[in-house]
Amino acid sequence: MKAAVLNAIPGQLEIEDIEIGEPGPREVLITTKAAGLCHSDLHHMEGKYPHPCPAVLGHESAGVVEAVGSMVTYVQPDDHVITCLSAFCGHCEECLSGHMSRCELKATELVRQPGEPPRLHRQDGEVVNQFLHLSSFAEQMLIHEHALVKIDKDMPLDRASLIGCGVTTGLGAVFRTAKVMPGESTAVIGCGGIGLSAIQGARIAGANKIVAVDMIESKLELAQAMGATHIVNASDTDAVAAVKDLTNGGVHHSFEAVGAKVTAEQAFEMLRRGGQATVIGMIPVGTTVEVHGPELLDEKTLTGSNMGSNQFRTDMPRFIEMYMDGRLRLDEMISKTITLEEINAGFEDMKSGHLARSVIVF
Ligand SMILES: [Zn+2]
Ligand SMILES: [Zn+2]
Incomplete structure (x- = not known):
């Protein structure tokens, strides 16, 4: 073959x-x-x-x-x-x-x-x-x-x-790893296949604000079509300040779908008190991610997500139903x-x- x-x-x-x-x-x-x-x-x-x-x-x-x-x-x-x-x-x-x-x-x-x-x-x-x-x-x-x-x-x-892979990773990060609740605010950094899936997950989960962050305008347009309520072009804007500005001081949930030190740290920095940053991207071996220690007093969480914490034998047929009924x-x-x-x-x-x-x- x-x-x-x-x-x-x-x-x-x-x-x-x-x-x-x-x-x-x-x-x-x-x-x-x-x-x-x-x-x-x-x-x-x-x-x-x-x-x-x-x-x-x-x-x-x-x-x-x-x-x-x-x-x-x-x-x-x-x-x-x-x-x-x-x-x-x-x-x-x-x-x-x-x-x-x-x-x-x-x-x-x-x-x-x-x-x-x-x-x-x-x-x-x-x-x-x-x-x-x-x-x-x-x-x-x-x-x-x-x-x-x-x-x-x-x-x-x-x-x-x-x-x-990509769709389950993005949807699973929202549904299973982060367990986003209806009405919560979200931000997704990186609008490739996985980030767009996380944006769709946030929309399906009922998030109120879904801020898409990327450096390429065409991807941000696609992000809006997938359910992003706001977009931030990080090529000319401070993404952390912009997200905080749009969400009354920070998001309940951020998702990093790039796999880099700087964006993982930004995901943590854009959280509100008690917020959770979920790193989906694959950060290269040998790379350390740093957080500002005192912010841990705000009960912020930084976590990873592998393949969207899936239970794929049950999750994937459900995602197919979501595609068939037009939500995904x-x-x-x-x-x-x-x-x-x-x-x-x-x-x-x-x-x-x-x-x-x-x-x-x-
Ligand atoms: Zn993959
Ligand atoms: Zn086992």
Whole structure:
């Protein structure tokens, strides 16, 4: 099958023919129909987060089940699925307390064990590493049954793929991590795919004020279309002062969807008393975030959110219903559909910062 392989870090992806295995007892073979390009793929290509090479990246995808292992009962061939990197074991303390996105055993239990053949390899037998249990930049995926959710066949699979990472991360940060209440004020820093999803989450949750902060005017316009009530262009304005000004002294909830020290610190600084800043973006390894100590006396909270603290087997079908009834807007979030061969150009577009989301359609 064709796959986009990362052979060196930092590096670009190379389209190669690689081999994929047969499903083990609890594995599912999926024909990939759509895969979104996410910033976390780029972070790994650029070496901001480590990963062994060669590897097939990609982790935001939807497809159709091709074959299932002998013990799989949840899905069968022809079922439509969304994949999720928040694969869960189902029996560790985190899973059993409802925090499957924090599963402690996924790295050891949900992968092929030593002595078993790899899921992905080259014709000469060299192992090709799987990325985040998924590796979506390929015509097929071989994944654990706990890394997918079955969905309604009426749901278009290109839209569905976005729910696999960015949309769930943004909506989940609002609904599950921050638990925004109707009437509260919010600010979202960074209006890419994840920030726009957080803005939509704040609108759906019933926030009164939703201030979108970005440095690119076209993204701020899109943010307004998604539900932002106010916009702040941080290229020529002090974002913290502007947000405080618009929200009577600070927001109840801020969301950082950039992944940088300065914006994480701004998210904390723009809070009102008792407010909570949720950092969604991936801050590079080795970076420290600082807060002004005395502000902790105002009972402000700075927290992270991983994949929107999701329970994806229940969350994702709900998000699809929100799309179907018109509350969740996904059509506008796909800025461009591309082929697998165009993937490097897609990441160049992402670096320019002007597009919300490029999606590979197979
Ligand atoms: Zn992602
Ligand atoms: Zn677990």
